[in-house]
Amino acid sequence: MTTPSIAVRVRGVAKSFGGTRILEGIDVEIAAGTVHALVGENGAGKSSLGKIIGGYYMPDEGEVEILGARVARFSPRDALGLGVAMIHQELQLAPELNVVQNVFLGRESQRAGILVGGDTARFAALEKACDFGIDPLAKVATLRIAERQKVEIMRAIARDAQVIIMDEPTSSLTEDEADRLHEVIRRLKGQGKTVIYVSHFLDHILANCDNVTIMRDGKVVRTSPMTGETKQTLVDSMLGQAAEILWPALPAAPAETLPPIAELRGVSTGTGLSDVSLVIRPGEIVGLVGLVGSGRTEVARALFGADRITGGEYLIEGAPARGRFTVHDAIAAGVALVPEDRRKQGLVLTQPTRFNISLGTLGRISRFGILDRGAEIRQTREMIGHFGIVPGAIDGRVARYSGGNQQKVLLSKWAVAKPKLLILDEPSRGVDIGARRRIHDFIVEMARQGVGVLLISSELEEVINLSHRCYLLSEGRIFAEEPAAALTVEAALTRVFLEQNSQRNRQEAAS
Ligand SMILES: Nc1ncnc2c1ncn2[C@@H]1O[C@H](COP(=O)(O)OP(=O)(O)O)[C@@H](O)[C@H]1O
Numbered sequence: 380m381t382t383p384s385i386a387v388r389v390r391g392v393a394k395s396f397g398g399t400r401i402l403e404g405i406d407v408e409i410a411a412g413t414v415h416a417l418v419g420e421n422g423a424g425k426s427s428l429g430k431i432i433g434g435y436y437m438p439d440e441g442e443v444e445i446l447g448a449r450v451a452r453f454s455p456r457d458a459l460g461l462g463v464a465m466i467h468q469e470l471q472l473a474p475e476l477n478v479v480q481n482v483f484l485g486r487e488s489q490r491a492g493i494l495v496g497g498d499t500a501r502f503a504a505l506e507k508a509c510d511f512g513i514d515p516l517a518k519v520a521t522l523r524i525a526e527r528q529k530v531e532i533m534r535a536i537a538r539d540a541q542v543i544i545m546d547e548p549t550s551s552l553t554e555d556e557a558d559r560l561h562e563v564i565r566r567l568k569g570q571g572k573t574v575i576y577v578s579h580f581l582d583h584i585l586a587n588c589d590n591v592t593i594m595r596d597g598k599v600v601r602t603s604p605m606t607g608e609t610k611q612t613l614v615d616s617m618l619g620q621a622a623e624i625l626w627p628a629l630p631a632a633p634a635e636t637l638p639p640i641a642e643l644r645g646v647s648t649g650t651g652l653s654d655v656s657l658v659i660r661p662g663e664i665v666g667l668v669g670l671v672g673s674g675r676t677e678v679a680r681a682l683f684g685a686d687r688i689t690g691g692e693y694l695i696e697g698a699p700a701r702g703r704f705t706v707h708d709a710i711a712a713g714v715a716l717v718p719e720d721r722r723k724q725g726l727v728l729t730q731p732t733r734f735n736i737s738l739g740t741l742g743r744i745s746r747f748g749i750l751d752r753g754a755e756i757r758q759t760r761e762m763i764g765h766f767g768i769v770p771g772a773i774d775g776r777v778a779r780y781s782g783g784n785q786q787k788v789l790l791s792k793w794a795v796a797k798p799k800l801l802i803l804d805e806p807s808r809g810v811d812i813g814a815r816r817r818i819h820d821f822i823v824e825m826a827r828q829g830v831g832v833l834l835i836s837s838e839l840e841e842v843i844n845l846s847h848r849c850y851l852l853s854e855g856r857i858f859a860e861e862p863a864a865a866l867t868v869e870a871a872l873t874r875v876f877l878e879q880n881s882q883r884n885r886q887e888a889a890s
């Protein structure tokens with residue numbers, strides 16, 4: 380039998396939940412041996428379509444064919460039998476088991492749940508192919524989200540699926556890790572496998588996919604080859620209008636004579652920063668431009684008291700931070716950090732929306748030590764409306780929210796707490812364009828209200844368009860400072876690459 384050229388055919392599929400149509404008249408053909416992108420705003424139906432193909436949902440109408448075989452029963456097990464595996468947006472791992480056990484879960488259960496020696500060898504082969512660098516014996520509960528995502532990816536590959544659906548696989552990965560995943564995807568494609576790739580990162584989509592299906596409001600807008608697509612054409616179709624990728628107008632930069640909120644003078648840390656000097660003034664948005672590993676997050680952590688400063692000086696509103704400056708001291712001084720890994724470091728997942736939003740202001744909305752519930756509820760409602768948090772329940776279960784909505788909850792916390800210095804590490808990572816726009820407006824509004832903002836983002840476009848001033852970093856050092864208006868993405872990238880090369884050359888020459 381020859382391989383059918385269509386790996387997945389979806390015809391006339393419709394699906395409702397509780398009387399609400401979430402998919403309607405879906406027709407898609409996915410060619411075998413291609414990487415096929417699914418894009419659309421939050422709620423467009425990408426995950427639901429993926430779950431129908433992966434056997435997790437049964438369509439109300441229409442039919443699905445996998446590698447030429449019509450799907451008769453919809454279950455993940457049946458889908459796997461036909462060669463389809465899905466990597467979920469909400470990761471589905473057994474936290475108490477280790478990495479190898481999770482990767483081969485379901486397979487080894489056929490052998491009464493006992494992990495056999497062969498699995499370790501098979502894992503080593505898999506690890507060689509993926510090069511993710513995961514400790515095979517680490518318990519999954521102890522892993523960061525990015526590592527868990529890698530475990531899910533390895534599991535799908537281990538199942539030898541012909542069609543792998545990846546639902547936002549890079550949402551918690553660094554740029555470097557995402558590159559490695561894309562390398563794995565290229566290899567899978569080389570072996571004739573089909574990958575359905577759901578993502579908000581349009582750059583990743585444009586660079587790694589052969590075809591794209593754009594969805595909006597539960598319908599397919601169109602399916603097209605990637606050649607000829609640009610960010611603009613994708614966004615226009617996702618939104619259903621010619622949307623300019625507009626950046627909000629920044630308030631005027633503060634005068635250079637305005638005393639800084641935070642200043643680093645020749646700061647070094649044990650985490651690799653060396654001789655870092657920078658200032659952030661009230662009402663100013665300062666961007667850090669650098670490659671992954673250049674020390675951007677380390678600067679954020681030093682300012683937040685999370686890493687110890689071993690040399691130089693840190694001044695907050697002109698006063699030197701004394702002694703062992705801790706996170707506690709930073710918060711007391713009005714410094715806030717929205718970390719890259721929001722699930723782990725920013726939110727209290729066991730608590731509802733209301734609690735998470737008022738976390739930063741508990742002192743202010745309690746009188747005589749008694750929490751003013753009315754004020755807390757009013758504040759929460761206001762923020763849910765302002766950011767468009769979905770679901771909009773004040774006691775919503777944050778743990779179940781999408782990445783974009785979790786990020787909005789986290790930002791709401793700081794919008795009401797009004798810190799003096801707000802450090803944002805990858806604030807719009809993994810959120811859709813609607814949420815992104817709200818986050819950008821929020822950043823600008825904070826600056827307008829006099830908050831000093833330090834912005835870190837792997838998307839240079841974002842840093843350059845949302846900052847007043849940028850520092851360029853490489854290998855833990857700041858090597859240049861520029862008004863953002865003087866930078867372009869290409870120029871900034873070229874400079875950080877050149878600097879890194881010349882630094883490495885100098886180091887080699889010196890050793
Ligand atoms: N199991 C479910 N029960 C009820 N509604 C659901 C369920 N799964 C998805 N939905 C709804 O379907 C719509 C599409 O969701 P989803 O497929 O997750 O979109 P996307 O992945 O594009 O963000 C949303 O309005 C969502 O709330």
Ligand SMILES: [Mg+2]
Pocket residue numbers: 425426427468546
């Ligand atoms: Mg989704």
